[in-house]
Amino acid sequence: AIQAAEDLYGVGSAEAQAVEEAWKAVGVPCNGASNDNVCNALPITLGVPINADGFCATAQSGEVSPGVGTGGSSCNSQDGWCSFEPNVQNSVWFTFVAPPSGFVKVSSDDFDNTQMAIWSVGNCSDFNTFTEVAANDDSGPGASPLIICASVNPGQTYYVQVDGFNGFAYNTNILVEASSIGPGNDDVCNALPMTLGVPINANSTLCPRASAQPGEVSPGAGTGGSSCNSQDGWCSFETGVQNSLWFTFVAPPSGKVDIFTSTTHDTQFALWSVGDCNNFGSFTEIAANDDDGPLFAPFINDACVVPGQTYYVQIDGFGGQDYNTNITVIAVGPPLTLTCPPNQVEVAGA
Known part of the structure; x- marks a missing residue:
């Protein structure tokens, strides 16, 4: 029955x-x-x-x-x-x-x-x-x-x-x-190289699970009318790093890049110029964004970079949320003819 x-x-x-x-209730024995x-x-x-x-x-x-x-x-x-x-x-x-x-x-x-x-x-x-x-x-x-x-x-x-x-x-x-084993790019010195225009997977749940390194850099709160939609930081109420992964790319001749994800997972981006991957004190922020993409996904737009230089991309889950998404870095515009200040960030449409 x-x-x-x-x-x-x-x-x-x-x-x-x-x-x-x-x-x-009627006394039928129950044997587990x-x-x-x-x-x-x-x-x-x-x-x-x-x-x-x-x-x-x-x-x-x-x-x-x-x-x-x-x-x-x-x-x-x-x-x-x-x-x-x-x-x-x-x-x-x-x-x-x-x-x-x-x-x-x-x-x-x-x-x-x-x-x-x-x-x-x-x-x-x-x-x-x-x-x-x-x-x-x-x-x-x-x-x-x-x-x-x-x-x-x-x-x-x-x-x-x-x-x-x-x-x-x-x-x-x-x-x-x-468990599936990750490529180890939870450590910035093991950052995975990216090819411009080719998506690369970022999965915080592969083993060992993504985490924050001791003293790991954060871009801090974005400036302007909305910290979440700025191009120089993250939401003012969630600037901590919890489960980041790292990637690198070589800047294109155009001197500008866009960075975006393939899903609407609630993640955060930061773009860094790095002197020594073992020393977070040598990291200089180039750009960062939290929510400019669809449904709280990040989108870095028209970030100025020095052609031929290697840059580091940091992705983190908002509030430590797990993510499994693809990241793409694309060159923007024709080859650079005027000097673009190394740390300048141009807002979309500027």
């Missing part, structure tokens, strides 16, 4: 849960999966989905929870669960052996409202030996969990905890796989 209700109305639906509670107990965690093969069934699952006495996620949105953090539901009600457990890459991604295959956490475990019988590695609540489709880039030690066994949000009766498949 329970399976029929789930098939008809959906797993976790009010109707299916009502049938489940009715069976419990064996991996309701962490010491019976089921082994996962990397890249192969495995079923996670929360029907009749429980929380063990003293069972660990990753707690509340940090950052702007606890529900979308990678280190905890939603602030209004950090508790464990009906968890099941799995294990996997970390891949040589040292990074893993954990996802579910449907919209079941679950929560996930990865743990390093000393003794499965002692929750005091559990150390959280990563956790997520809602970053996947339909408020499903998605751990994007958890750092793990190759060859070590880790435990995955799956729990229903507020006791949601889930039945889903989870997948643990080696």
